[in-house]
Amino acid sequence: xxxxxxxxxxxxxxxxxxxxxxxxxxxxxxxxxxxxxxxxxxxxxxxxxxxxxxxxxxxxxxxxxxxxxxxxxxxxxxxxxxxxxxxxxxx
Numbered sequence: 001x002x003x004x005x006x007x008x009x010x011x012x013x014x015x016x017x018x019x020x021x022x023x024x025x026x027x028x029x030x031x032x033x034x035x036x037x038x039x040x041x042x043x044x045x046x047x048x049x050x051x052x053x054x055x056x057x058x059x060x061x062x063x064x065x066x067x068x069x070x071x072x073x074x075x076x077x078x079x080x081x082x083x084x085x086x087x088x089x090x091x
Contacts, residue, residue, distance in 0.1 A: 003046065007079060010072040012039035013051065017069050020058050 016025040016036060026033040044051050051065035061069060 005043075005046075005072075005075070007076070009039045009043045010076055012036050013043055013065075014069065014072050014076060016040060016052070016059060017061055017065065020060070022059070023057070 012025065012029065012031075012035075015028055016022065019025050019028060022033045022036050022040075026036045029036065040051065047064070047068070049064040050062050051068060052059040053062055
């Protein structure tokens with residue numbers, strides 16, 4: 001059985017895809033650059049594919065990365081909606 005994708009890794013992935021830099025992604029997420037790098041490396045190992053091409057200090061999505069990005073954005077949006085819906089219900 002394949003493990004479920006980790007939301008923290010997906011958040012690191014979508015942030016890195018948007019900003020194009022490990023350093024900027026780390027700043028935005030309030031974590032270390034090493035933590036972002038580890039999350040991406042772990043995600044690539046889990047999925048058995050490269051998600052980014054590293055170009056010096058910047059990154060660019062691979063074809064697989066583009067495909068995952070669509071899914072990851074929808075998953076994270078659904079998680080945000082679920083939290084908001086539950087918050088309304090609890091109040």
